[in-house]
Amino acid sequence: MSFDLPRNVILPVDDVDVRLDPNPHPFERNNEAAIAENWRREMAAKPALFDGTVVLLSALSYRDSRLVGRCHAVRYSTFMLWRKSPELSGAEHAYxxxxxxxxxxxxVAIRMGSHTVNAGRVYFAAGSFEPVDFREGLVDVDFNMIREVGEETGIDLSAARRxxxxxxLSTSSGTVIFRxxxxxxxxxxxxxxxxxxxxxxxQPEIESPVIIRHAGDLPDGLMGHMKPLIEWHFANELA
Known part of the structure; x- marks a missing residue:
């Protein structure tokens, strides 16, 4: 398992070659009992959670402005255990x-609803990659972006200028691919x-939209990865 890319710096990306491996992720395979026990606790705290399917990485690298990686479909309950100790798992998250x-x-960002895992947190409308976001095993990043924004906000970005x-931006908590x-x-x-x-x-996923007008306009509840993205936008109008 290999994760080889610069951390905490915004990287230009011309191509995303992240492929879905049909084999189980070793983290899920090796932690079934702990996943089940943690999920019981999570459901007790937030009964509206749904144990759907997302993906976790087992490899990701950055070379020549390309992201190349391998991921596996896992249960959301697996993801919820992973996020408590990602540094020890041999897995990473990309979104x-x-x-x-x-x-x-x-x-225009969003604030998440009170029944969600990230209740009250502010970030751009988004969700983890799911198997539906892959075409012949290759992730379709724009399809995921358009799908998630539509589901959470009702805004159709299919005809928007990209x-x-x-x-x-890759950090210890995951890698965000943005456009x-x-x-x-x-x-x-x-x-x-x-x-x-x-x-x-x-039962909307989000509580409300959040407008951000300049680099110093940082709302309460802002997720940690958002500040660099906001600063990048207002400093790089044509990027």
Missing amino acids: AHAVLVAGDNAL GQRYHA RYHVPEPAEEVARRISAFVATEA
């Missing part, structure tokens, strides 16, 4: 962010549309 840029150059390339998606409406209108969508949902 994608569509950086939603409004017509006035403000960013940034020229991906970028990535700008530009919509023409000003941030207040985008936020209004998201709020209207949330109001129609019986």
Whole structure:
């Protein structure tokens, strides 16, 4: 198992070659009892959790502006145990962010709902890669971004103007692959549309939209990986 990429620096990414290995992830295979016990505790705290399928990496490297990796489908309960001690697991997590840029150059993020694992935390609408995000075994990062934003906010980014390339930020808690998606409406209108969508949902994943207008505009509850992304956006208008 190999994880070979610079940490805590934003990397330009021209290609993402992360493939789904059909074999079980060793972390899940070797920790069945601990996964089950931890899941009982998680469900007792947040009964709305669902033990769906996500993916965990067993390898990821960065070479010549390419991310190359291998991942495995695991139960969400496996992911929940992994996140408590990732440094000892032989596994890592990668996820994608569509950086939603409004017509006035403000960013529109979301605050997660109270019933979710990340209750009250602020980041761009996103979710872990799932098997549906893979095409012939290869991850489709943009499909994941568009799917997750649509599911959580009701905003359809399929026709939005995309940034020229991906970028990535790898930290001890995971690797975020991100790309700008530009919509023409000003941030207040985008936020209004998201709020209207949330109001129609019986159990929405998010609590509310969050507008970020400049690099120092850091809301309460901001996830740790978000500050570098926000600073990068406002410092690199054409990246």
